Amino acid sequence: MQANTSIKSVSIWIRFIYMLLFLFVLNLVSAILPFLILLQFLSVVLTGEPNRTLTVFCGSLAQYVASTLRFLTYNSEEKPFPFADWSSSKEQ
Secondary structure, three states: OOOHHHHHHHHHHHHHHHHHHHHHHHHHHHHHHHEEEHHHHHHHHOOOOOOOHHHHHHHHHHHHHHHHHHOOOOOOOOOOOOOOHHHHHHHH
16 A cells, blocks of 8 residues: 555655656766766876866766765755755765
8 A cells, every 4th residue: 555655646756757867967977977087097198197177076076976876776865966056965
C-alpha cells in the first residue's frame, strides 16, 4: 500500500524531473571535461605548472558534480546550483 501512495506523490515526480535535469547537466559537464583536462595539460607542458585559475575552476566544478551526485542518489535533499549558491556546492 505504501508503494501505491508513493506513486501518487507529486513531490516524488517533481524530484524525478529535477533528477532528469541534473543528469542532463552532468552530461554537459562530462562533455567539457576533456577540454578542461587538455587545457590544464597544455598549461603544464608550456609553463611547467598548472594554470591557477583553471585549477580553482576545476576544483569548484568537481565539488558541484559531487553535490549533484549526492542529490541524484538521495544522499541530499538540497538541489545544487542553480537552485543553491555555487559556493554552497563548494563547501559540502
